[in-house]
Amino acid sequence: MLTVNNISKKYKDFVLDDISFSVNNEDYFVILGQSGAGKTILLEIIAGLIKQDKGKILFNNKDISFEKIQKRNFGLVFQDFAIFPHLSVKENILYALKSKKLDKISTKEKIQELAKVVNISHLLHRNTTTLSGGELQRVALARTLALEPDILLLDEPLSSLDIILKDELRALLRKLNKNGQTIIHVTHDYIEAVTLANKVAVLHNGKLLQIGTPKDVFQNPESKFVANFIGIKNFFKTKITNKNKAVINNNIEISLVSDNTETEGCLLIRSEDILISDKQLEASAMNNFYGEIIDVYPIESNYELIIDIGVKLSAFITETSINKFKLQAGKKVWICFKASAVKFIKT
Amino acid sequence: MRRYSTFNLFLIFLGGLILLFILAPLVGMFLKTSPVDLIETAKDDDVVNSIWLTLSTSFCATIIFAIAAIPLAYLLARKNFFGKRFVLGIIDLPIVIPHSAAGIAILGFISRDTVVGEIADQFGLNLVGHPIGIAAAMAFISIPFLLNAARDGFSAVPVRLEKAALNLGASHFRVFFSISLPLAWRNIVSGLILMFARGMSEFGAIVIVAYYPMVTPVLIYERFGAFGLKYARPVAVLFIIVCLIFFVLLRLLSKEKTDANS
Numbered sequence: 001m002l003t004v005n006n007i008s009k010k011y012k013d014f015v016l017d018d019i020s021f022s023v024n025n026e027d028y029f030v031i032l033g034q035s036g037a038g039k040t041i042l043l044e045i046i047a048g049l050i051k052q053d054k055g056k057i058l059f060n061n062k063d064i065s066f067e068k069i070q071k072r073n074f075g076l077v078f079q080d081f082a083i084f085p086h087l088s089v090k091e092n093i094l095y096a097l098k099s100k101k102l103d104k105i106s107t108k109e110k111i112q113e114l115a116k117v118v119n120i121s122h123l124l125h126r127n128t129t130t131l132s133g134g135e136l137q138r139v140a141l142a143r144t145l146a147l148e149p150d151i152l153l154l155d156e157p158l159s160s161l162d163i164i165l166k167d168e169l170r171a172l173l174r175k176l177n178k179n180g181q182t183i184i185h186v187t188h189d190y191i192e193a194v195t196l197a198n199k200v201a202v203l204h205n206g207k208l209l210q211i212g213t214p215k216d217v218f219q220n221p222e223s224k225f226v227a228n229f230i231g232i233k234n235f236f237k238t239k240i241t242n243k244n245k246a247v248i249n250n251n252i253e254i255s256l257v258s259d260n261t262e263t264e265g266c267l268l269i270r271s272e273d274i275l276i277s278d279k280q281l282e283a284s285a286m287n288n289f290y291g292e293i294i295d296v297y298p299i300e301s302n303y304e305l306i307i308d309i310g311v312k313l314s315a316f317i318t319e320t321s322i323n324k325f326k327l328q329a330g331k332k333v334w335i336c337f338k339a340s341a342v343k344f345i346k347t
Numbered sequence: 348m349r350r351y352s353t354f355n356l357f358l359i360f361l362g363g364l365i366l367l368f369i370l371a372p373l374v375g376m377f378l379k380t381s382p383v384d385l386i387e388t389a390k391d392d393d394v395v396n397s398i399w400l401t402l403s404t405s406f407c408a409t410i411i412f413a414i415a416a417i418p419l420a421y422l423l424a425r426k427n428f429f430g431k432r433f434v435l436g437i438i439d440l441p442i443v444i445p446h447s448a449a450g451i452a453i454l455g456f457i458s459r460d461t462v463v464g465e466i467a468d469q470f471g472l473n474l475v476g477h478p479i480g481i482a483a484a485m486a487f488i489s490i491p492f493l494l495n496a497a498r499d500g501f502s503a504v505p506v507r508l509e510k511a512a513l514n515l516g517a518s519h520f521r522v523f524f525s526i527s528l529p530l531a532w533r534n535i536v537s538g539l540i541l542m543f544a545r546g547m548s549e550f551g552a553i554v555i556v557a558y559y560p561m562v563t564p565v566l567i568y569e570r571f572g573a574f575g576l577k578y579a580r581p582v583a584v585l586f587i588i589v590c591l592i593f594f595v596l597l598r599l600l601s602k603e604k605t606d607a608n609s
Contacts (some may be wrong), residue, residue, distance in 0.1 A: 049510045069513045082511035086529050095525070099516030147516060 001025060002151060002182075007045060007055035016041055016206045019055070023151070023184060023199070028177045030193040031186040033203035034229070039186035040079070042203070043153050046184070047076040059150065070099070075149030079156045081140040083128045089139050090124045096146035114142040118172065134165040141172075152176070154185040158192055167346050170195060174347050194218065194235045195266045195345050202226050219314070227299065233314035234269040238344070246344065249311045255286035256342035265346040271304065273341035274315035277334045278325060286339040289313075293331050296322065303327075307335055373587070380584045388581040394566065398589055400478065401562040405489075405546035408482035409539055412490055417535060420497035421527060425506075442491050446551030453484050454556050476557045484556045485546030492541040500534025501527060536601035540594065547590065 002023040009016040016038045023029045033039050044050040046057065048069035056065045064072060084092055093111050102110060115121040118138040123131065128139065137157065144152065157173070158166045173196060177183050185196065186203075193200045194214050201211040202225075210222045218235065221227035236248040240263045246254050248267060256267070275281070280288055291309035298304075303322050305315045315335060317327070327333070351359075388394050423435065441449060457474040458464050467474050474480040504527050512522040528535075550564035558565060563586045571579035 044510070047514055049514065070516045070518065074514075076511070076514045078507055078511060080507065082505070082507045084508060084512070084526060095512065095517070096515040143515065 001058075001060060002046070002184075003056075003058040004046065005056040005058065007042075007052045007057070009041060009045060009050065009052050009054075011041055011050070014038065014041070014206060016045075016052075019203075019208050021201055021208060021211050023182065025182050026177070026180050027182055027199055028173075028197050029182075029184045029199045029201070030197035031184065031201045031203055032188070032190060032193045032230070033186070034188055037188075037203045038206040039188075039203055040155055043076060043155055043184070043186055046151075047074050047153055048072050049076070073147060073149055074151045074153055075144035075147045076153040077137075077140050077144050077155065077157060079159070081136045083131075083136050083139055083143075085129055087128065088124075089120065089126050089128055089131070092128060092139055093124075093143050093146050096143050100146075100148075110146065114146055117145065117176075118142045133160050134162075134169070137161065137165075137169065145176075151182045151184060154183060156187055157185065158187070158189070170345075170347060190218070190230045190232060191268070191345060193230075194232065194268070195347050202229065204229070219312075231270075232268050233271055234274075236267045236311060237264075238267040239264050240344065244339065246342075252289075252310050254342055255339040256344055257340050258344045260344065260346060263346055265344055268343040268345065269313070269337060269341060271314045271316045274313060274335050274337050276305065276307075276315060276317060276321070276325065276327065277336070280334045281336055283336065284338070285336040287342070288334060288336045290332065290334055293327060293329050293333060295329055296327060307333065309335065376580060377584055380581050384581040385585060388585050393561070394563075394582055394585065397561045397563045397566045398586060400481075400560055401547050401564070401586075402589070402593070404478050404482045404562070405485050405543050408486040408546050409489070409493070409543045411482075412486045413493060413539060413542075416490055416493050417497050417528075420494050420535075421501045421523065421531075423494075424498045424501035438491050438494050440491075441488050446488060446549065447555060449487055450484060450552035450555030453480075453487055453552060457483060457556070476559055478557075478560065480556045481553055481560075481562060482546075484552040485549050486542075488549050488552050489542040489545035492545055493535075493538040496538025496541060497531065497535045500531030500538070503534070504530040533601070536597075540597050540601070543597075544590070544594065 004019060004021050007016065007019040014036075019042060021029075031039055031042065041050060045052050048064075048067060052065070056063060058064065059072070084095065087095065090111060093114060094107070097107055097110060100110075111124070112121065115124055118141050120135065120138045120142060123135060123139070128136065131139065137160070141157075154173070158169060161169060170192075173183065173185070177196075185192065187193065197214055199211070200214050200217045202209045202217060204225050210217050210226050214235070217226065218230050219233055221230060238246045238248045238254070240246045240256075240258060240260050241253075243259075243261055244255060244257060246256055246258075246267055248254060254267065275285070280290075289309040291307045291313075293305055294308050294312065295306040296303055299316070302316050302318055305317055305327060307313050307315060313335065321327070325333070423431070423438075454475065455461070456463060457467070457480055459468060459473065459475070464474060467479075472479065474483070508526055508530070509522050512526045513519070517525065548564060549562075550568065553562055554565050554568070561569065563582065567579050567582050567586070570582055
């Protein structure tokens with residue numbers, strides 16, 4: 001278990017202020033924050049590349065606050081990959097293996113194994129200067145995994161990839177985590193947090209605003225910044241059963257537009273896309289549910305309704321509509337949203 | 348159709364004058380030197396010995412001083428410390444002071460009545476008039492070229508690559524030799540070649556530290572003073588040819604090395 005206690009760091013005119021959190025073994029911990037929030041500095045402090053001014057870092061109850069970088073065994077994948085341009089793909093991976101002092105045969109086997117995990121076996125002898133972003137990302141990942149790190153630290157690993165590569169890498173990260181790899185992943189993209197994390201921390205201007213499970217943080221934001229920054233409240237683990245149908249909470253069937261079948265993933269519905277009505281609407285929207293309003297509270301210039309249809313859904317609505325339909329807790333309503341408003345992300 | 352604007356023609360004209368200014372005296376000197384004279388000169392032991400002395404002392408000076416200069420360049424590229432600008436100023440000093448003055452300073456540093464001179468004396472060496480003294484004068488004048496080129500090279504290596512290497516378990520020494528040095532190598536080689544060239548062509552500082560044994564620039568001066576232009580010219584031409592051959596070879600070798608790396 002990694003415990004970060006009251007870490008502070010002044011870096012040029014940026015201040016990382018009293019950061020504390022802990023990451024259990026096999027956690028997938030996502031630190032969410034805008035650019036300039038201090039995510040990279042925090043990762044580099046954990047890795048030991050930057051020294052904190054104050055505070056302690058403990059790993060498995062051992063104080064490693066001033067442990068050498070090389071001794072920490074935390075593998076950091078940089079945002080721009082930091083692949084050594086004068087070495088081949090294989091040599092890049094070998095670089096990390098050198099400190100393991102393996103014999104020749106085990107080294108060779110290890111390289112093949114790593115290349116297979118991240119699917120770069122065909123690239124091993126290539127020069128790194130001719131690789132694409134996605135390929136470089138995989139090389140960087142293989143190189144870092146070669147360390148067999150206790151914790152894998154990822155700095156915006158998906159940000160420079162196109163959508164298809166994003167899906168592939170997300171699945172790979174998921175797989176690594178399932179196989180027991182502890183991961184700390186920093187990102188500005190809440191979708192990555194929703195789809196990958198079992199624990200999320202929101203970092204803003206060098207301060208940790210909130211830590212919890214994705215459900216805790218996204219559905220009960222403790223501050224205005226968190227509420228505004230995290231774009232989505234309705235997200236559910238799901239399995240696509242047959243084409244254009246997904247099931248959430250084991251009993252609620254949602255229509256969506258997707259080419260996937262028999263795939264697990266995460267389903268997202270924006271609160272803005274949900275319509276409320278007294279009677280069931282005769283409209284083209286495929287998803288119609290009857291449920292009870294649990295809560296109504298103001299946000300910004302609108303209101304947010306929480307409606308229980310078997311799962312809790314959040315819907316945004318104007319004050320005018322609140323008054324017109326006399327919406328309040330306890331009232332039963334119909335809700336609907338279009339199949340095309342449902343977003344599915346494979347994990 | 349007008350291919351050149353007046354402005355471009357103006358630039359080409361001025362540029363051409365400058366190129367002519369550099370090339371004309373050199374070409375003139377080559378043309379005025381008959382092949383017979385050149386061959387005679389190449390057979391002259393004094394000339395051949397002086398060329399060997401010049402090349403070898405400059406080469407040794409470059410290599411020996413590089414061992415300490417390259418780490419210093421790395422330090423200057425990577426670390427910020429109090430007085431760094433002052434240190435950078437010191438490094439550029441040899442470029443701005445008159446070379447004869449530099450020669451006087453070095454002579455004062457290595458002559459027999461100084462600490463350095465006395466230590467050398469105990470080993471039976473008199474640095475004044477010795478190739479070691481010549482090498483010291485060459486290095487003094489030429490080391491800024493290596494330091495500055497290497498510093499530029501190290502500055503251009505992204506710090507992140509070094510951080511990544513540390514994170515992958517490499518020691519600081521290994522990071523320096525396996526990442527920083529290979530990636531800055533192209534600049535360092537340029538610096539080494541410049542330092543070697545500058546050392547080889549030095550006259551002012553060397554003539555004060557060691558008139559004998561004669562390096563080629565001193566020999567050319569001596570032939571000119573004693574016998575006149577006609578006798579100095581073939582030595583100059585021969586020395587230039589040898590220098591050019593060396594530079595082309597070094598450039599080719601370093602290019603092969605860096606190509607293999609990239």
